[in-house]
Amino acid sequence: MTTFRIAPSILSADFARLGEEVRNVVAAGADIIHFDVMDNHYVPNLTIGPLVCHAIRPHVQVPIDVHLMVKPVDRIIPDFAKAGANIITFHPEASEHIDRTLQLIRDSGCKAGLVFNPGTPMHYLDYVMDKIDMILIMSVNPGFGGQSFIAEALKKITIARRMIDESGRDILLEVDGGIKVDNIRAAAEAGADTFVAGSAIFSQPDYKEVIDAMRAELAKVGR
Numbered sequence: 001m002t003t004f005r006i007a008p009s010i011l012s013a014d015f016a017r018l019g020e021e022v023r024n025v026v027a028a029g030a031d032i033i034h035f036d037v038m039d040n041h042y043v044p045n046l047t048i049g050p051l052v053c054h055a056i057r058p059h060v061q062v063p064i065d066v067h068l069m070v071k072p073v074d075r076i077i078p079d080f081a082k083a084g085a086n087i088i089t090f091h092p093e094a095s096e097h098i099d100r101t102l103q104l105i106r107d108s109g110c111k112a113g114l115v116f117n118p119g120t121p122m123h124y125l126d127y128v129m130d131k132i133d134m135i136l137i138m139s140v141n142p143g144f145g146g147q148s149f150i151a152e153a154l155k156k157i158t159i160a161r162r163m164i165d166e167s168g169r170d171i172l173l174e175v176d177g178g179i180k181v182d183n184i185r186a187a188a189e190a191g192a193d194t195f196v197a198g199s200a201i202f203s204q205p206d207y208k209e210v211i212d213a214m215r216a217e218l219a220k221v222g223r
């Protein structure tokens with residue numbers, strides 16, 4: 001059976017209480033902390049950097065999954081590795097040399113992945129599958145939490161699942177954007193195994209109730 005992982009996006013957490021927020025969401029059952037880095041250049045928003053990753057690292061034992069929405073990419077990678085990131089993903093169109101950036105992440109001791117926006121073709125994976133540990137399919141255009149799920153992403157998840165299965169490698173397939181209790185099952189049935197959810201979790205008073213409801217939906221998936 002597939003191991004499904006819930007990765008709350010701290011983009012929707014209360015930044016004034018971030019340490020407490022990440023402790024609470026892990027206690028509520030989060031498997032991964034998803035950490036959104038936006039630069040007001042590659043995407044039209046500005047969030048958090050390595051200092052904040054370093055600050056939350058002692059508060060959680062689970063992996064920190066850093067999603068870089070920045071351009072250029074390479075300069076900031078060693079800083080995130082030193083700050084305690086476990087997984088670092090980036091957008092292929094934001095890197096001049098995708099293979100080099102993937103290798104840089106791995107040489108820094110982290111798992112590496114590529115992120116695909118709704119309009120980004122999947123062919124960027126063609127010659128680098130051997131250096132990929134995660135594929136992240138965006139089901140919204142990047143930049144903001146609280147957007148609606150773009151159903152077309154399900155087709156991409158199916159394609160990515162097929163590529164992963166054909167590679168025979170152990171690659172996480174993550175989906176990010178508009179994930180809620182009522183659509184997580186469809187994303188899992190299309191092939192995703194790791195689910196980023198920001199507003200769905202952090203907008204509710206009881207994080208465990210939401211995560212448990214998501215897991216109950218995932219338990220219905222037949223793979």
Ligand SMILES: O=C(CO)[C@H](O)[C@H](O)COP(=O)(O)O
Nearest residue numbers: 142143145146177178198199
């Ligand atoms: O990367 C992101 C936006 O660029 C966020 O992780 C994502 O949108 C999660 O937020 P929500 O679950 O509220 O859609």
